[in-house]
Structures are given as structure tokens and as C-alpha cells.
Amino acid sequence: MRSMLTLSISAAAVVAASASFADQRVVRYYADYDPAPLAAMEEIIADFEAANPDIDIQLQNFDHEGYKTAIRNFLSADAPDLANWYAGNRMAPFVNSGQFMDVSDVWEEHGLKDSLASALPSMTIDDKQWGVPYTYYQWGIYYNKTAYEQVGASVPETWDEFLANCALFKEAGIDCVTTGTKALWPGAGIFDYMNLRTNGYEFHMDLANGEVEWTDDRVRATFAEWAKLVEPGYVTENHAALEWQDAASLLVQGKAANYVMGNFAVAVFKEGGMTNDTLGFLPFPTINPDVPRAEEAPTDTVHIPSGATNVEDAKAFLAYLAGADAQTKINAAMGQLPINKDAEVAQDDPFIMAGFELLSTTPGGIAQFFDRDAPAEMAKVGMEGFQQFMVQPDQLDNILDRLEKARQRIYQ
Amino acid sequence: MSLASTERRSRSWWREHQQRLTPYVFLIPGLIFFLVYVIIPIFESFWLSGFKWDGLGEKTWIGMANYRELFDDEAFYTSLKNNIIWLVLYLLAVPAGLFIAIFLNQRVRGIRVYKSFFFFPFVISQVVVGLIFAWFYAPNFGLFYLLVEKLTGTGIAVLADPDLVTYGIIAAGLWPQIAYCMILYLTGLNAVDPEQVEAARLDAAKGWKMLWYVILPQLRPATFIAVVVTVIGALRSFDLVSIMTDGGPFGSSRVLSFYMYEQALSEYGYRMGYGASIAVILFLIMMVFISGFIWKMVEDERQGN
Structure with a gap:
């Protein structure tokens, strides 16, 4: 209920904002960040907007539990241009019902199959990629x-x-x-x-x-x-x-x-x-x-809903989020591991270091977690x-x- | 010319039937809402229970398959059993409320304050009641756990024990429900005719006999409402289960309404058809009680009590 309320408030805010920045193209992004990663994501968005002054990313943050229910409603009723979700079988219902957009072209164009290789299997359904992973943890x-x-x-x-x-x-x-x-x-x-x-x-x-x-x-x-x-x-x-x-x-x-x-x-x-x-x-x-x-190592991801109105700019942001700089920044704030193999991890955190070592040398494979794999x-x-x-x-x-x-x- | 005459005719038609029609006109908004939010959804649930549907994609008609699965589903029988336990034990709130009401029905200095203390649990939200009791039972630091540990040597984690958990939740539910029944009886006791009591006293009635033959018959309307509210409360017990255990451990404290929610709307559910078939079963069970209550009300009205 509260998330519906904040949703409608944000919708009003979006309308107001897009009216005042008529020359900017708006990308609406729904997410469920905790406070620390939220701050980091806002920084990443600011960096992205500085590099792309004609794009305005509008982030609407939900609380975790509310988001899981809300996403089912907003994907079909009022789709944003970007939405947070999870890899593996957890995204399968949305992929199979056509609610998430195929973003294989982003993966091809920016060489993500190489830089995000460790998460490629968990992002792939029917040989296509359906989103971009930004963090995981051991x-x-x-x-x-x-x-x-x-x-x-x-x-x-x-x-x-x-x-x-x-x-x-x-x-x-x-x-x-x-x-x-x-x-x-x-x-x-x-x-x-x-x-x-x-x-x-x-x-x-x-x-x-x-x-x-x-x-x-x-x-x-x-x-x-x-x-x-x-x-x-x-x-x-x-x-x-x-x-x-x-x-x-x-x-x-x-x-x-x-x-x-x-x-x-x-x-x-x-x-x-x-x-x-x-x-x-x-x-x-x-x-x-x-x-x-x-x-x-459960992986968190960002997707483009099929109902997105500004697909081009949403893809540009996905590509940016897949990059080493953005992944370094948000994972430093989350205390988790970047997927991009060129990103840096916090050297002073023994647990992050141990996790990085553990996952990057895994010979067998990386599972998502039972409730995401099944x-x-x-x-x-x-x-x-x-x-x-x-x-x-x-x-x-x-x-x-x-x-x-x-x-x-x-x-x- | 002809326009004016039809206008006059329609106005006079309205004037003629105004008295008879007005009540229905006032009823229309209520009826529309009742239809849209109660009656139609009931039929929709029946209809939906024949489908396999995840709430997003295509609906597939599977006929009675949901019911066949339901009657072969261990979790369904656990929920049904728990619902029956709820129903039986929850009714203890009625006599308990009555005795507290009789106990409090006296003129002592500050009685209103005492009454409000007893009424207090009904005022706080069910969510808070659930949290309080969950902490009360909590292993390692809960008051109840520590008390049992002190008395017997080993604490009992009520909410982790599949055999005790439902009783633990019902105890939490009884706390506010007793208060509610008490209030119903306190107002009922105000309406007890003092002359009848006086007359009974003259005939040397006292104690249990006085209660059974003189007081209770006069409290019948209060008893009726207390039973209705308690039965319905027991059947829709959801919030406490959700807050205290989330149906656990491994589903042993589920009730039908919670199972329906879990299957249809929770994070791991979205089986709308299956959820609807549970809703239908719950509706049919409730219907037995509701028609009983309605039948009794109609009977009473006919006899003019």
C-alpha cells in the first residue's frame, strides 16, 4: 500500500520534472536499494548524467519486500525504463511472459560476454541475455x-x-x-x-x-x-x-x-x-x-521492461552500469563483489578479498541460490x-x- | 407543447412513487459496492479456481485439477486441521469474556479504569499483539521460554515446535478476543433487568443457578454476537499466523486463509487458480456458519424477539 502511494507520488514527481526539463530525455528507473547502495547508485547516475547531459535518469526507490510485489504490477501497468531484479530462474517468469526485453545487443556491442563472463550463464535464457548484472557476493x-x-x-x-x-x-x-x-x-x-x-x-x-x-x-x-x-x-x-x-x-x-x-x-x-x-x-x-x-554467489541485476518507452537511453545506462568504474563504485558501497573482471575490490576488507579469490578461482561453477536456481x-x-x-x-x-x-x- | 406534457407526466410519476422508490435509491450505492467488491469476486473466485494462472501470462483452463490436487495436498489438510483447532479453542473467548465481564460489573471506586485495562488488548493492533507474543515465546530471551526453563530445566520454543505452534498462536489471538467478548457482555449486563434479578433473589436463586436461569437468557443477544464475531474471527485468522511464524515451522501453523495467500500472492506463490480453489473451500466452510447465523436471525425476527 505504501509502495503504491510512493509510486503515485513519484509518478507525479516524474510528470513535474519532465515538464521542467523539456529538453532532457527521461529514463525512469525503479529499484530496491538499501541506503548505502542507494547513495552509491545516485552517484553513478550523477556521473552518467554528467557524461550524457541530455539524459535524465529518475530513480524511484522501493523497500525490498514491497518491491517484490510491486514489480508484478508495474511491469504490466506502468512500466519504467529500467528495473532491478535477480538472475537465474528468478527472472524466468518475467522473461517467459515477455515482460523483460532482450538486451543481447548491449552484451555484444560492449564486449560484456568477456568482461561479465562469470555471470553470463545466469543471465542467459534461450541463448539471449535479458539484463545486466552489477553485483554478487559469496x-x-x-x-x-x-x-x-x-x-x-x-x-x-x-x-x-x-x-x-x-x-x-x-x-x-x-x-x-x-x-x-x-x-x-x-x-x-x-x-x-x-x-x-x-x-x-x-x-x-x-x-x-x-x-x-x-x-x-x-x-x-x-x-x-x-x-x-x-x-x-x-x-x-x-x-x-x-x-x-x-x-x-x-x-x-x-x-x-x-x-x-x-x-x-x-x-x-x-x-x-x-x-x-x-x-x-x-x-x-x-x-x-x-x-x-x-x-x-547470488547475482543482482538490472533489466529493461518490455513496456519501456525510452529503450535507447536505458540501454546506454545498462552499458555504463556494466563498466568497471560503475561496478567498482557501487560494490565498494555495498560491500560486495563486482562482476566486471576489470573492476577493483576493496583491498582492506579481508572478507571481500576472500570472496573475490574464492569466486574468481571456482572451477566447478557458480550457483545463484536455491530460491533463484529453482x-x-x-x-x-x-x-x-x-x-x-x-x-x-x-x-x-x-x-x-x-x-x-x-x-x-x-x-x- | 408535447415536451411539456411528458415532463409533467414524468414528474407526476416520480411524485406518485416517490415514497416507495426512495429507499431503493438510497440503497443503490451500497448495493453497487457490495456487488462489485463482494458478490462478483465470489463468482470470479469460483471461475478462477478452474484455471492454471500465474497472474501474468495466459490462463489455461484445467477444470477440476486444482481441487484434485488440493484434496491430495498434505499442506491443505494441515491448514484445515489448524482451522478446526482455531475454531474450537477460539470459542473459549466467549465464556472467558463473560466471566471477566461479570467480575467487572460492579460499582467500585475506579472500576472504569480497571475495565479499560481489561479492554486494552483489543485496542492494540493484531500486528503488535503478534509481535509481543512472538517475543514472549522467543527462544533464549523470551519471558515464557525463560520461565519454563527456570521451572523445568529446559525451555520450550513454542513457535519452533510443530505440535505446539498453533496453540501458541491461538493463545495470542485469545488475548484481544476475550477483551472484545468482555465488552459485548458488559454492555449486555447493563441491560439486565434489575427487577427480574430482585425477583429471583426473593425466590432464593443465587450463584450458578442465578447465572444460568436468570442472567444468561437476558444476555442472549450479546452471546449471539460474541459467537458470530468469534467464529468469523477464527476462520479468518491470518495476521497472527503471518506475523508470528509465517506459517512455519515447515508449514505446521498454516490456516486456510494463510495458505491461500501463500499460494496466490506471496513471494513464492502466484498460483492464482490454486489460491482461488482454497478460497472457495474456505468460503464454503464459512457459508455453513453464515447461513446458520442468518437463519437464526430470520427465525428470531419472525418470532418477534
Whole structure:
């Protein structure tokens, strides 16, 4: 409701502004930035407008949750010229229903297939590109160094070492792995890594695309590894009632040792008082040494809706946003990683550096995240299943049957 | 000439029927809104429930397939079961409200202040009630959790427990609902005829007998409204579920209205047809109660009470 209100206010503002700058061509841009990236994006827009004085980019910012609903309305009712969204299967409904415009020409013209190569697969549907990615961030395990010292654990590289550490933490009354699955998605992060490390990237994507049965033995193998964590009680109890931030505070307080999370959590850990000396990052340990290491890095994107009125200038802005300068700037503000391989990352942030190292050397492939790789309905059913497994591991057969039933319905 | 005569004729026609027509003229705006926002959407839901539609693309007619899927859907039965638990336990608000009302129905200094304290939970928004109770139950720092931990050694995270979660949410819902029933009964008690009470006293009635045979029959209109409001409130319980658990853990606290919202409108949903078929089922359940209530009102009117 509030977003509808701000929408109409902004519409009025757009009309007023375009009246006063009659000689400028207006590009309307709807987005959902947090305050820091918003400021950076406004700077990028100012730079772009300075270089292109005849274009006026008008940014209308929504709050995250409201945006997810609003985009479905404004794409068909009152399409802007640019809109934020996400890569992978998450953009598929809009691509398939013809709401997003094919921007392959921008990719060709500006050599983006080379400079944004790491995100090319996740931006491609039917051999065409449907938007431009501007940021991503790594997932992995964030750990409390003090807790590791307290029990005398060393940083693990393999799953067995990790589980051995868990036994130490359990003895000391520390949760080996914490998570807060009230909003479901944090559990999917754990599943993604369990599956990527057990069966590899190709299998994981086949599963997300509905090409493998959930009752397959390889899926069971993933859950068997996961059970080694759940059954001995190494995961925070009551995680189903915790928000991810609540679990983050357990890590900050040293009541938990490890947290499978995305890099955005670093800001929360640091607000809680952790520093580069007490907070550590480690890549998810190796489970099956035969599968090439794959990582998880959700990508945020900008698209041109099919109903856009100023396509030419919108494409010019997309090309600018794909460039190294713009990506350096916005990612410095977001504390995330640029996709453009010529962009720079903050050298003084060990987590950004670690993520950059991790993603740029990934041999296996980069997954988006379960709720972006799988279609929305499958994601919902799946994430509920993952949560249930972490509460009731003995229900595995029921869970897998349910997921399989959903798969047969959703992908038909 | 002919123009003037038709004008005169039409004016006199209006004058002739004015008395009879005016009520309908006043009803028209209300009827239009009722039609557009209530009646037509009901039929649209029925119609939509035969389609597969994501709200954006083409609608595909799939007939009864949504219902076939629904009746084979574990989540639907969980929601239905929870709705029944809600319905039964939520009705506890009626007797609870009655007893608080009787307890407060006295002339003591400052009674109005006490009454307003009891009424307070009804004044705050359901969202706030949900948040308060979510914190109350929260593991590790919630008051309820710590209390149980102190008494038994291990805390219970109500909202993380698939068997307890619905009861936990209903308890939160009862808090404002009891206050509402209490207010209904307090106004009802004002209308109790003191002469009848006096007469009953002379006949040595007191305590439970007095309540059952003398007071309660006079409170029938209040009881009726309290039951209606509570039943409908239980069936549309949505806000508390949404705020306290979002249907979780793994869907164990869903109710039909929440499941409908999840399927049709939430971030991972947009199955408009499936959502509509849940809405239809919920509508049919509500219809049983609503027609019961309407039948009773019509009966009462006919008998002239």
C-alpha cells in the first residue's frame, strides 16, 4: 500500500520534472536499494548524467519486500525504463511472459560476454541475455575465531575435520553450526553447499531444474552427509523460530562457532562487536574430493521492461552500469563483489578479498541460490523440507516423497 | 407543447412513487459496492479456481485439477486441521469474556479504569499483539521460554515446535478476543433487568443457578454476537499466523486463509487458480456458519424477539 502511494507520488514527481526539463530525455528507473547502495547508485547516475547531459535518469526507490510485489504490477501497468531484479530462474517468469526485453545487443556491442563472463550463464535464457548484472557476493562459513581457540579446533578443510570440530564444540556447549530458518532461506544455503560438495554443480543445477528425482540415491547421499550434522545435535536448537539475525548474535556471543551465510552478514557480525581479528571466513569444506569446487554467489541485476518507452537511453545506462568504474563504485558501497573482471575490490576488507579469490578461482561453477536456481514454487516446498529435515531428520522419506510429488507437478 | 406534457407526466410519476422508490435509491450505492467488491469476486473466485494462472501470462483452463490436487495436498489438510483447532479453542473467548465481564460489573471506586485495562488488548493492533507474543515465546530471551526453563530445566520454543505452534498462536489471538467478548457482555449486563434479578433473589436463586436461569437468557443477544464475531474471527485468522511464524515451522501453523495467500500472492506463490480453489473451500466452510447465523436471525425476527 505504501509502495503504491510512493509510486503515485513519484509518478507525479516524474510528470513535474519532465515538464521542467523539456529538453532532457527521461529514463525512469525503479529499484530496491538499501541506503548505502542507494547513495552509491545516485552517484553513478550523477556521473552518467554528467557524461550524457541530455539524459535524465529518475530513480524511484522501493523497500525490498514491497518491491517484490510491486514489480508484478508495474511491469504490466506502468512500466519504467529500467528495473532491478535477480538472475537465474528468478527472472524466468518475467522473461517467459515477455515482460523483460532482450538486451543481447548491449552484451555484444560492449564486449560484456568477456568482461561479465562469470555471470553470463545466469543471465542467459534461450541463448539471449535479458539484463545486466552489477553485483554478487559469496556464501561460505563465517566463524568465531575465539570459539575455535577456546576448544582448540583448527580451521577445517574437509568435512571430516569439520565434524571432528563439531564434537569438540558440542562438548564445550557451543553450537557447532548456527542458523535461523524462520524465513526458510538460510536453510537452503546449507542444502546448496551440502549438495554442491557431495554431487557437484551439474547435478545441483539438474536438480534445481527438475531433471532429477528427489528420491534419487544421490540426493539421499547429500542428506546422509547433512544428517551427520543434524542427528548429533550440532545445529542450533529452535532454529525454526529464529531470524537469521538472532542466529548471528549467537555467533557474536560465542554461543555458536560456525554460520553458513552470505557475505552481507559481515555487517551484522561487526555491528555486534566482532572485528577482523575475531571473525573468520572459510570456504565450505570438501565432502567429496572428486567433484570440482563450486560456489554460491547470488547475482543482482538490472533489466529493461518490455513496456519501456525510452529503450535507447536505458540501454546506454545498462552499458555504463556494466563498466568497471560503475561496478567498482557501487560494490565498494555495498560491500560486495563486482562482476566486471576489470573492476577493483576493496583491498582492506579481508572478507571481500576472500570472496573475490574464492569466486574468481571456482572451477566447478557458480550457483545463484536455491530460491533463484529453482522455480519459486519448488523453492518454497524445498526450503520447507530442508527446515523440517533439520528439525525432524527421521522424516527424511516423507520429505523427499513430498518434494518429488511437487517436482512432478511443477516442472510438467 | 408535447415536451411539456411528458415532463409533467414524468414528474407526476416520480411524485406518485416517490415514497416507495426512495429507499431503493438510497440503497443503490451500497448495493453497487457490495456487488462489485463482494458478490462478483465470489463468482470470479469460483471461475478462477478452474484455471492454471500465474497472474501474468495466459490462463489455461484445467477444470477440476486444482481441487484434485488440493484434496491430495498434505499442506491443505494441515491448514484445515489448524482451522478446526482455531475454531474450537477460539470459542473459549466467549465464556472467558463473560466471566471477566461479570467480575467487572460492579460499582467500585475506579472500576472504569480497571475495565479499560481489561479492554486494552483489543485496542492494540493484531500486528503488535503478534509481535509481543512472538517475543514472549522467543527462544533464549523470551519471558515464557525463560520461565519454563527456570521451572523445568529446559525451555520450550513454542513457535519452533510443530505440535505446539498453533496453540501458541491461538493463545495470542485469545488475548484481544476475550477483551472484545468482555465488552459485548458488559454492555449486555447493563441491560439486565434489575427487577427480574430482585425477583429471583426473593425466590432464593443465587450463584450458578442465578447465572444460568436468570442472567444468561437476558444476555442472549450479546452471546449471539460474541459467537458470530468469534467464529468469523477464527476462520479468518491470518495476521497472527503471518506475523508470528509465517506459517512455519515447515508449514505446521498454516490456516486456510494463510495458505491461500501463500499460494496466490506471496513471494513464492502466484498460483492464482490454486489460491482461488482454497478460497472457495474456505468460503464454503464459512457459508455453513453464515447461513446458520442468518437463519437464526430470520427465525428470531419472525418470532418477534
